[in-house]
Amino acid sequence: MAEILSADMALERAAALLAAGETVAIPTETVYGLAADATNGEAVARIFETKGRPRFNPLIAHVSDMAMAERIAVLDPLSRKLADAFWPGPLTLVLPLREESGIHPLVTAGLDTVALRMPKGFGAEVVRRLGRPLAAPSANSSGRISSTTAEAVATDLGSRIALIVDGGPTPVGLESTIVKVEDGAVRLLRPGGLSAEEVEKVIGNPMLRGSAGAVVAPGMLASHYAPAARMRLDAAEVWPGEALLAFGPKRVRAAENAVAVANLSEAGDLREAAANLFSHMLRLDRSGATTIAVEPVPKHGLGEAINDRLARAAAPRDKPLAEE
Structure with missing residues (x-):
């Protein structure tokens, strides 16, 4: 070790x-x-x-x-x-x-x-x-x-x-x-x-x-930053058996049914959300849920990078290259 x-x-x-x-x-x-x-x-x-x-x-x-x-x-x-x-x-x-x-x-x-x-x-x-x-x-x-x-x-x-x-x-x-x-x-x-x-x-x-399609820098693979659980983005409700990656003070429908919840930022602060993203994804992945529902995150400022990571985490695992 x-x-x-x-x-x-x-x-x-x-x-x-x-x-x-x-x-x-x-x-x-x-x-x-x-x-x-x-x-x-x-x-x-x-x-x-x-x-x-x-x-x-x-x-x-x-x-x-x-x-x-x-x-x-x-x-x-x-x-x-x-x-x-x-x-x-x-x-x-x-x-x-x-x-x-x-x-x-x-x-x-x-x-x-x-x-x-x-x-x-x-x-x-x-x-x-x-x-x-x-x-x-x-x-x-x-x-x-x-x-x-x-x-x-x-x-x-x-x-x-x-x-x-x-x-x-x-x-x-x-x-x-x-x-x-x-x-x-x-x-x-x-x-x-x-x-x-x-x-x-x-x-x-x-x-x-984006790029012309070739991988010229790290982090350009379509599937990347992925947990073992599937990711379901821009969720409007939580389905049975799902964990919830939340953002901000308001919850989506049926949030109380989530097997585990982690909030990127209760205050809706994108810098706090960025700092918490990977550790919260990891925590939910260890909850045993097969799917993590993700509440919408704004796309401005650092939200662009957060949504990029979430999209790659949710991409099909057999897709070799980003289509950008």
Whole structure:
């Protein structure tokens, strides 16, 4: 079983394991990540093996500063403007990969682009101590609910990794927002913990949505973030035997019949709902219900990312790619 150390005691141990090519679960401001040296192919392969992750799905490379980012990728002026505004933080930029980047092709899924993010807190500290970028997808079995606590990581992956760094519950609770600059326009590839409105305020224009169909960034599979139970979205009532993922102060019909209830935010606060999403989904999944009914969540602000995760959690499990 994995060793669990608090973040204020784990830096040296985590850096040593990562330098040796091992995987380590680390806290970030978004969700917990399953980290490995992004320049070491065997280490990156351990991420895929541990998660059971499809190898055509690229990973995010995490950096500690702009100098490291510029050694790996080419930042156009608009991407640099976004980095200046939101790094460190929950924004990932898909950028052209430099020839001498050192990033292993498994990280990029063989693409000529790389997804880069600069995290806050322990994530940045361990990258800085290692001196190399870290590939760090969410610390959970592939396609399943992302982990926002060390306990959730231990339950899912604890028998497969050496160390879990406990930084407490993650404050954002959703994966990063992923964007790509194309011909002077910004395309939103995955909504996340930074709202589209915040990005659009900086760039001064609406973002394009979706992609041309290819998986060019993490989190673009149609079925993702899924519990074992089925998800029924925008429910107007609770059916017999269902659990209820609620939102706001008012309940749908027959809510009293739910086998279990978890409210994303009693006050209807989308930031609170985002932080609670994965932990509440996990709690309801453990209730024994075969279906989780989900009350409607507004689609503005962080609601866009919340609804994206809910839609992917509810998608047919045999559907290979997002149709965007």
